[in-house]
Amino acid sequence: MSGEFNLIEKYFVGRQNQRKDVLLAAGDDCALVQVPTNLSVAISTDTLVAGTHFLASADPAWVAHKALVSNISDLAAMGATPAWVSLALTMPEPNEVWLAPFCDAFFKLADYYGIQLIGGDTTKGSLSLTLTVQGLVDPIKALRRNGAQVGDWVYVTGSLGDSKAGLDVILDANLANKPYAQELEKRHYLATPRVLVGQALLGLASSAIDISDGLISDIKHILQRSQVGVSLDVSKLPISNELIQFLGSRSKAQQYALTSGEEYELCFTAPEQNKGSLDSALSHCGASITCIGQIRPQGTFDLHSNSQPVNWDLSGYDHFK
CATH class of the missing domain: 3.90.650.10 (PurM-like C-terminal domain)
Incomplete structure (x- = not known):
């Protein structure tokens, strides 16, 4: 088993209880999720790059918190309930000293908001993280940017x-x-x-x-x-x-x-x-x-x-x- 898959198995797989609406999580080509009747999926993607959004020397637990919060906040702005997240992580090398506290903080916060990691990717390169979050919301009630009226x-x-x-x-x-x-x-x-x-x-x-x-x-x-x-x-x-x-x-x-x-x-x-x-x-x-x-x-x-x-x-x- 390669270093990449060792990292995935050690730090990302089996860290959370599976949501009932997750039919298939990490470990296959795609995740499968079940969307409840009458709800829509709200989706947002953000990238955090070392040197732009955080210093490479920053506490990895704080980086994890910031990365997940920045995405969950987009769901909050639409009134959506967080459900699922995927994470693409790029690292110069498989640094477990950095990865362990990062993942501990990431999953602690994800569990708090009831959001499950359902997939992603790891690759070699400059340190960066790209997260895609999905939440559930009634499409008729969803908060948007285009509803403000004079006098509000x-x-x-x-x-x-x-x-x-x-x-x-x-x-x-x-x-x-x-x-x-x-x-x-x-x-x-x-x-x-x-x-x-x-x-x-x-x-x-x-x-x-x-x-x-x-x-x-x-x-x-x-x-x-x-x-x-x-x-x-x-x-x-x-x-x-x-x-x-x-x-x-x-x-x-x-x-x-x-x-x-x-x-x-x-x-x-x-x-x-x-x-x-x-x-x-x-x-x-x-x-x-x-x-x-x-x-x-x-x-x-x-x-x-x-x-x-x-x-x-x-x-x-x-x-x-």
């Missing part, structure tokens, strides 16, 4: 900006002694996908997206698909005390909240008539929600703070810059 309120979950500050710490060792530097680095890798929030928003939210490239960039996808504009009050942005102390400025923290990628919080819109239902619907989800603005007619993109215009030249993450 704009919300975000959690707090924003910590991931960008954590990345600063990762890339600049001189920042390690700043307040909460280690905590913010941890938050960069160990985000929480808002699966329960997405499910609770079915029937309440008019549109949704997960924040992976920065709020100021990601909300524009909703605006474009829905053909609307937006007015955002930056004074309402949820930011942590740790971020403010790390940056030494609330204004700077607000800018981080707008531009921070890899947050994996949700941005969603909801009509006025559903505004009162959100708190009760989300009370069991373990995530705060904050109203940060309102949808306006197409062509509007307004940033203000307590009704005063804000003229910040900001952009989110660009994968090719």
Whole structure:
């Protein structure tokens, strides 16, 4: 048996209990799954590359968490229930010292969200991971980007900006002694996908997206698909005390909240008539929600703070810059 198949058998096969809807998992040319009646499969693929999305020296358990969360978050943004995942892993060599903690963390998180590894690939090359996740959702209720209407309120979950500050710490060792530097680095890798929030928003939210490239960039996808504009009050942005102390400025923290990628919080819109239902619907989800603005007619993109215009030249993450 080759080294590749030894690794697969040792680290990936038989690590999880089989879901009832998985007819055939890893070990054949394809996996076979059974889709329940009246549900559709939501599918998302993401790639993480060493040197771009994480340092090769990063804790492999944290890398595993980040890789799986980034994909599960896409399912959460549509209100889908996670079901299956496949993983393509490229490594320079079969490094079991790296692979063991990676797989331990990967399967721990997968089990927590009820998602089963059903296949994938391993090959030699620069360290990278490509995951394809599949979830189940009612196609009529699925959250999309094209449902926002003028007058809808704009919300975000959690707090924003910590991931960008954590990345600063990762890339600049001189920042390690700043307040909460280690905590913010941890938050960069160990985000929480808002699966329960997405499910609770079915029937309440008019549109949704997960924040992976920065709020100021990601909300524009909703605006474009829905053909609307937006007015955002930056004074309402949820930011942590740790971020403010790390940056030494609330204004700077607000800018981080707008531009921070890899947050994996949700941005969603909801009509006025559903505004009162959100708190009760989300009370069991373990995530705060904050109203940060309102949808306006197409062509509007307004940033203000307590009704005063804000003229910040900001952009989110660009994968090719």
